[in-house]
Amino acid sequence: MTTRSLYCGPPEDPMDLHGATALVTGANRGIGRHFAVELLRRGAKVYATARRPELVEIPDAEVLRLDITDQASVDAAAAVATDVDVLINNGASTAGGNLVSGELDAIRQVMDSNYYGTLAMIRAFAPVLARNGGGAILNVLSGVAWTTVDGNTAYAAAKSAEWGLTNGVRLELADQGTLVAALVPGLVATETMRDFATNAGIALPDDVMIEPADLVRLALDGLEAGEIEILDRIGAEVKATLSGPPRAFDLAAVARAAMSA
Numbered sequence: 001m002t003t004r005s006l007y008c009g010p011p012e013d014p015m016d017l018h019g020a021t022a023l024v025t026g027a028n029r030g031i032g033r034h035f036a037v038e039l040l041r042r043g044a045k046v047y048a049t050a051r052r053p054e055l056v057e058i059p060d061a062e063v064l065r066l067d068i069t070d071q072a073s074v075d076a077a078a079a080v081a082t083d084v085d086v087l088i089n090n091g092a093s094t095a096g097g098n099l100v101s102g103e104l105d106a107i108r109q110v111m112d113s114n115y116y117g118t119l120a121m122i123r124a125f126a127p128v129l130a131r132n133g134g135g136a137i138l139n140v141l142s143g144v145a146w147t148t149v150d151g152n153t154a155y156a157a158a159k160s161a162e163w164g165l166t167n168g169v170r171l172e173l174a175d176q177g178t179l180v181a182a183l184v185p186g187l188v189a190t191e192t193m194r195d196f197a198t199n200a201g202i203a204l205p206d207d208v209m210i211e212p213a214d215l216v217r218l219a220l221d222g223l224e225a226g227e228i229e230i231l232d233r234i235g236a237e238v239k240a241t242l243s244g245p246p247r248a249f250d251l252a253a254v255a256r257a258a259m260s261a
């Protein structure tokens with residue numbers, strides 16, 4: 001049995017996002033909106049997509065309706081955005097609850113959007129990227145892909161599946177010159193993250209979370225450098241735990257450590 005490295009090395013010529021054409025899913029708010037704004041600032045053309053395009057308010061972006069869980073919607077976007085050479089798979093459900101006690105429909109939804117929705121986008125846009133020289137795909141994951149979190153184990157499982165998907169796609173698209181990268185943050189200061197912590201009765205200090213704008217700059221710098229996994233501090237700490245026995249991500253412990261530092 002032989003193995004192939006999932007690391008293909010940085011491209012011979014660093015990727016320059018100035019002049020690139022990017023499509024961002026879930027661009028109506030949060031991290032997705034920051035991606036669209038920062039890509040525009042760096043000189044890229046941007047397709048800003050969302051299930052409800054009327055909620056996208058990003059000057060200079062080309063707004064498209066896109067539901068990544070609807071194959072017809074995905075195909076329609078690929079038919080319009082034929083000049084894309086950077087695909088940012090950001091949009092996905094963060095709900096789901098726990099695997100044993102949660103609603104099965106919610107669990108299916110979180111898997112459908114994070115795994116099958118991401119896969120649908122990649123399958124639709126891989127030929128587009130090939131025609132445009134290879135380009136890049138960036139999948140927005142989460143540190144819980146490498147651990148789990150009580151209260152939303154379904155989301156953690158979906159992100160674990162998406163990490164496996166990312167590694168598989170990287171191998172499959174290497175020959176067409178497509179860089180496939182994963183952004184794996186720890187705690188991002190989004191409204192969703194704050195609501196989850198509040199519902200769990202946990203007060204998260206601001207300095208333990210990374211601001212979305214800072215995360216996006218980190219991600220795009222990494223993409224331009226040809227990195228295949230882009231991690232913030234907590235993301236790197238979580239990945240290091242893979243060398244030991246499996247364990248849950250303890251949000252309360254992180255908060256306590258930050259407040260006592």
